[in-house]
Amino acid sequence: xxxxxxxxxxxxxxxxxxxxxxxxxxxxVALLVIVILPLSGIVSIxxxxxxxxxxxxxxxxxxxxxxxxxxxxxxAQRLGDWMSATVGRSESRMIVLLMLVVAxxxxxxxxxxxxxxxxxxxxxxxxxxxxSPSRLMMPLSIAALISGMMxxxxxxxxxxxxxxxxxxxxxxFGFFTFSAFGVPVLILAIGYMIFARRFLSSQVQDDxxxxxxxxxxxxxxxxxxxxxxxxxxxxxxxxxxxxxxLDLRSSSGLSILAIExxxxxxxxxxxPKADTLLxxxxxxxxxxVNPDEDVKDFIARFNLRDLPLSGAYxxxxxxEIGMAEVMVPAGSDLIGKTLVESQFRTRHRLSVIGLKRGRxxxxxxxxxxxxxxxxxxxxxxxxxAVRQLQADxxxxxxxxxxxxxxxxxxxxxxxxxxxAALALMIVLMVTGxxxxxxxxxxxxxxxxxxxxIDFNSAYRSIHWQSLVLIVGMLPFSIALQRTGGVDIAAQAxxxxxxxxxxxxxxxxxxxxxxxxxxxxxxxxxxxLMAPVALAVAEALEASPYPxxxxxxxxxxxxxxxxxxxxxxxxxxxxxxxxxxxFVKIGTPLALIALLVSVALVPMVLPF
Numbered sequence: 001x002x003x004x005x006x007x008x009x010x011x012x013x014x015x016x017x018x019x020x021x022x023x024x025x026x027x028x029v030a031l032l033v034i035v036i037l038p039l040s041g042i043v044s045i046x047x048x049x050x051x052x053x054x055x056x057x058x059x060x061x062x063x064x065x066x067x068x069x070x071x072x073x074x075x076a077q078r079l080g081d082w083m084s085a086t087v088g089r090s091e092s093r094m095i096v097l098l099m100l101v102v103a104x105x106x107x108x109x110x111x112x113x114x115x116x117x118x119x120x121x122x123x124x125x126x127x128x129x130x131x132s133p134s135r136l137m138m139p140l141s142i143a144a145l146i147s148g149m150m151x152x153x154x155x156x157x158x159x160x161x162x163x164x165x166x167x168x169x170x171x172x173f174g175f176f177t178f179s180a181f182g183v184p185v186l187i188l189a190i191g192y193m194i195f196a197r198r199f200l201s202s203q204v205q206d207d208x209x210x211x212x213x214x215x216x217x218x219x220x221x222x223x224x225x226x227x228x229x230x231x232x233x234x235x236x237x238x239x240x241x242x243x244x245x246l247d248l249r250s251s252s253g254l255s256i257l258a259i260e261x262x263x264x265x266x267x268x269x270x271x272p273k274a275d276t277l278l279x280x281x282x283x284x285x286x287x288x289v290n291p292d293e294d295v296k297d298f299i300a301r302f303n304l305r306d307l308p309l310s311g312a313y314x315x316x317x318x319x320e321i322g323m324a325e326v327m328v329p330a331g332s333d334l335i336g337k338t339l340v341e342s343q344f345r346t347r348h349r350l351s352v353i354g355l356k357r358g359r360x361x362x363x364x365x366x367x368x369x370x371x372x373x374x375x376x377x378x379x380x381x382x383x384x385a386v387r388q389l390q391a392d393x394x395x396x397x398x399x400x401x402x403x404x405x406x407x408x409x410x411x412x413x414x415x416x417x418x419x420a421a422l423a424l425m426i427v428l429m430v431t432g433x434x435x436x437x438x439x440x441x442x443x444x445x446x447x448x449x450x451x452x453i454d455f456n457s458a459y460r461s462i463h464w465q466s467l468v469l470i471v472g473m474l475p476f477s478i479a480l481q482r483t484g485g486v487d488i489a490a491q492a493x494x495x496x497x498x499x500x501x502x503x504x505x506x507x508x509x510x511x512x513x514x515x516x517x518x519x520x521x522x523x524x525x526x527x528l529m530a531p532v533a534l535a536v537a538e539a540l541e542a543s544p545y546p547x548x549x550x551x552x553x554x555x556x557x558x559x560x561x562x563x564x565x566x567x568x569x570x571x572x573x574x575x576x577x578x579x580x581x582f583v584k585i586g587t588p589l590a591l592i593a594l595l596v597s598v599a600l601v602p603m604v605l606p607f
Contacts, residue, residue: 005483027465030472051471055437062440067117068461069447073415099143106147115144134200137575139193144567148556149182157526157555164530218313221354229307230284236303244274255351258285269320271382322383326396328375349385354378417450513554522555545605557593559586
């Protein structure tokens with residue numbers, strides 16, 4: 001064996017060992033490879049760093065940004081809510097729906113980008129259903145990989161194989177040629193994951209220190225039943241009146257927390273001020289702080305319509321209406337004053353809806369109750385006002401914010417623009433009017449232009465550790481080709497061609513491609529193996545299509561290690577996986593993909 005090849009294989013083995021033991025971290029191993037390979041003289045420093053200029057690396061980065069735009073505008077959250085509502089708490093149904101949706105979306109865009117988009121969705125679903133993220137992240141990555149077997153543009157290796165066929169004068173594959181193999185693999189993979197999930201951790205993330213939730217405070221302050229949604233009918237005496245003129249808190253013992261107002265593109269939540277004028281059709285979200293008043297009399301007096309509520313005390317408005325628990329400290333100017341006298345709402349744009357003295361909630365009308373040192377108040381209002389309250393320590397001390405504050409969307413009203421940008425990117429990619437990278441960059445710029453994402457959030461959204469890992473592993477493909485490792489593998493396949501039938505040759509090509517994919521990117525593997533597979537077809541005087549298709553399918557069957565594909569790498573942290581988790585779950589699944597490929601490819605694409 002040549003010394004250069006022996007060195008490359010030794011370095012590759014050392015990298016794999018470090019990946020397995022988890023020391024140092026994976027991106028640090030990749031940086032070591034970038035440094036050591038050029039020192040050996042096998043590749044130049046320019047070749048070792050070429051991955052940073054690879055369009056596919058830039059494409060992956062842009063898809064992270066697009067995914068963040070979908071998260072910030074609530075598109076991802078709404079999709080997760082729909083999936084969660086559809087399947088309830090059934091883990092099996094969740095896996096089925098998740099894998100179907102991810103494979104479908106991934107069939108028209110990068111599988112890595114799909115995973116970047118769906119990771120926050122899956123984490124949200126897991127938290128809501130009490131499911132371990134480990135049980136859902138592996139199905140997510142597997143479905144994203146299988147999506148590469150669905151269409152021609154689903155993944156880069158498909159396009160690599162297509163290009164090699166065209167360079168040799170053959171007609172390429174059709175857009176949906178891959179679907180005949182990807183759909184059966186997906187169906188079998190779903191059934192397999194429903195069974196295999198029992199081998200993954202069932203531990204649910206401990207969030208007991210993450211803070212209270214809205215329902216906790218609703219119970220503690222006895223708020224249930226005090227909330228009402230009242231619509232102003234035509235002819236109501238409220239129409240044209242300002243909130244200051246009505247002074248409903250003093251006269252009727254209620255507080256208007258927000259106003260739903262219809263607009264051309266939907267509804268908008270107006271936060272009340274003294275000079276806010278009421279219009280016909282406005283919906284008032286109110287809290288009845290005075291239990292002695294009869295809400296029915298109030299409705300009749302002002303010609304209002306009582307509308308149904310979908311969540312306990314406006315929990316379904318948590319994106320726009322926030323809560324906080326605050327305490328009256330020593331020296332506060334609130335001590336000895338009522339809420340009306342202190343002008344708390346006017347100054348802070350927040351309504352006090354609950355009060356505790358000691359550990360007990362105070363019932364009755366809070367409007368004219370004098371505040372005392374140590375009183376705990378529950379306030380409600382716009383999130384911006386809630387956060388601004390933290391800066392005014394002389395009046396109140398913020399004791400805590402609810403867990404819902406972490407899920408507040410920065411740009412919820414920009415969702416249509418985010419969807420339009422995503423749709424445009426998909427159309428451009430499917431039609432091939434521009435390169436995939438250009439399509440993704442256009443989508444990123446549109447999201448920025450329409451306020452779906454800003455520069456700071458865009459930079460934070462990029463998973464730099466994953467990008468460095470991919471870039472660091474790319475030089476291995478150059479080194480293996482330059483030192484003769486690829487030629488040795490090709491010659492072994494050609495030697496085998498005369499002794500076995502074409503089905504076993506397909507199996508051998510699949511295994512070699514999948515084996516190389518354990519160490520180098522699946523795109524680089526396709527680049528190396530496509531010429532080998534077509535050379536074998538030529539030696540057998542057979543059609544090139546089944547051999548080329550086998551390489552493409554095997555390149556997407558990168559289930560067996562966390563470094564086989566960036567798709568796997570992305571879910572390692574959120575799923576809390578070890579290296580061995582991918583080996584024990586992915587190896588049987590790779591065998592399933594192998595059997596499906598060897599059985600179906602010759603039937604659809606005859607020799």
